[in-house]
Amino acid sequence: MANKSEVTIHDIAKKLNLAASTVSRALQDNPVISSGTRSLVKRIALEMGYRPNVQAANLRTRRTNTIGVVVPLINRYFFSSVISGIEEIAYGNGFTVTISQSNDNFEKECKITQTLFDNRVDGVIVSIGMQTTTFEHLKLFSERNIPIVFFDRVVDEIEAHKIVVDDYGGGYRVTEHLINQGAKTIAHIGGPLNLKIYVNRQKGYCDALKKAGLEVNNSLIINTMLSTEEGTEAIIKLLNNETRPDAIFCANDTSALSVIVYLKKKGIRVPEDIAVIGFSNEPFSEVVSPSISTIKQPGFLMGQKAAQLIIQQILHKKEEPHFRTIVMPTEIIIRESSQKKA
Amino acid sequence: MANKSEVTIHDIAKKLNLAASTVSRALQDNPVISSGTRSLVKRIALEMGYRPNVQAANLRTRRTNTIGVVVPLINRYFFSSVISGIEEIAYGNGFTVTISQSNDNFEKECKITQTLFDNRVDGVIVSIGMQTTTFEHLKLFSERNIPIVFFDRVVDEIEAHKIVVDDYGGGYRVTEHLINQGAKTIAHIGGPLNLKIYVNRQKGYCDALKKAGLEVNNSLIINTMLSTEEGTEAIIKLLNNETRPDAIFCANDTSALSVIVYLKKKGIRVPEDIAVIGFSNEPFSEVVSPSISTIKQPGFLMGQKAAQLIIQQILHKKEEPHFRTIVMPTEIIIRESSQKKA
């Protein structure tokens, strides 16, 4: 209607013969303003369709009440769960959340963080991309005293709160489980080793093998980007390997699925001939056939925790925090794809 | 390092004995500034670690170069595809994207749109929630002359560009396909009828039945929120129905999956006893067993289109656009769950 595209506190002030400062304080329910004018101002503001310009307020207060979130992909169940957790806590505390995805692309990650900084977010929650090996773009935040919280794909080189899952334990228990199922030759399709999470999953795998007196055979370990395509390539390689595996631990569910699809196509039975286990508990893992055994990560909780930590730091910037690394427990979910024994 | 948390154009100006205005223009590559000072300013800006405060610039220019996106859920494949499409175009045109999810919750949707407005986004791309039946919170934008583009779950009551898929055609072809497979009693698990997309899918279903000389039996139509739980409830009701269906058209893949899971558990064969078909082509539909026939929607393309339309409106605000409703084609994907005939 009114194409008066902006109603400002000055407009309200003029209408009521008050000063803009009074209007501002009234709208904030500042008790220094008499309750009479306070409610009057609020009523008129509503009538006039006033909406605060947060950009202006932000500029003055040097706060944006915005948390930036950087994730590799939003359509991974794990990440969207984390985002939901973040959003819940953030909204509850009056913060807004800006989400961006890097698509595991380093340049996009740099651009995104740059943009978040230029928009003066109060803090960032980050899970880095697979290509990311340098961290200058993130140091920008620590240098400017803007809190960062890392989750899942954390970076060792920067001091900050970090929230990870027990990847080592997950890898260990998964492998142990396969051994218990009678597997003797267990392969591993791992992720890129610049990411700690994949290093840890792999270490868990190796240690479980050693513990059981099985040797670690490097020809049975293939590191990939864990996509559908690379999962297929990996299983082809493994099938042609000198010693053929009777079980495979895949570092995520996507690659596990592609392995299973390929094996089925080739008439190789899962889990009888080759058992397969994944990591992350994507929703499809439960419904495919055979259903995929996997490790469940508490994404929603991690998001909540991350949001709490970042908000706490934003609100108490003065105090130098001592940074913690929180390790969240994982849960092994045993389904059809890994049960050789009935 | 330098905890000088802000370097402003004034700092640069002081250092170079220039005016802030000159620095500002130099940084924008304004040709009115001599190329010598331009490059000098830019070099020093870099050295000093200057980063523009976009909030300040936005306040002055009354532009934010930000597009707000409101979707029900970001972890639905369709929606995250749309978001990717939006992001691609937006980034390419120098726009930032703020994504928020309403969780199909009306109040959250209101709060989100309010926040987007308060942040003065230049435009919004919206797909409304299942509970949404009033639209005051969206009229805010049209009243203030901020462009909106709706996609998928559009609202008739507001004039704007709209991007939808051919839901009617999808519902029609899906039903026709089931008829061709020899189904005689086709049920429909539909969505909430306040959303046009579900009305249209249902209308397509009804018309296809009539066209084939089959009667529309209301006891075979159940409208739900299409969740896993409600899908299961619906199939239970249908199995107890006087006339039992031999095929079911579910208005999304989630409910189709829950139906299939339930039928399998009860020993009812899919598709032989009851054929099932979904809508949306979620990634799991391809990999479950039986794989689910469905309708594929061009999410990524829709996102790109939506972003193009909104940017175009933002850049040419003066001209009153004549609003279009773009109907994107769908594709029927026939998999195992619906093929009664070999």
Added chain:
DNA sequence: ACGAAAGTTGCAATCGATTGCAGAATTAAA
């Protein structure tokens, strides 16, 4: 009734960048 205290409101600077207009400096034209 008078001064102090408490309660209200306004003035004006500020946040950081942008931009119309004017003024200074340089160059070209006469």
Added chain:
DNA sequence: TTTAATTCTGCAATCGATTGCAACTTTCGT
């Protein structure tokens, strides 16, 4: 050499809200 045209730079207002401080009004104790 003088004037006009061109180039370059600076002044100061502006965007909309916030906030320290001053000023004004009312209330209250004595």
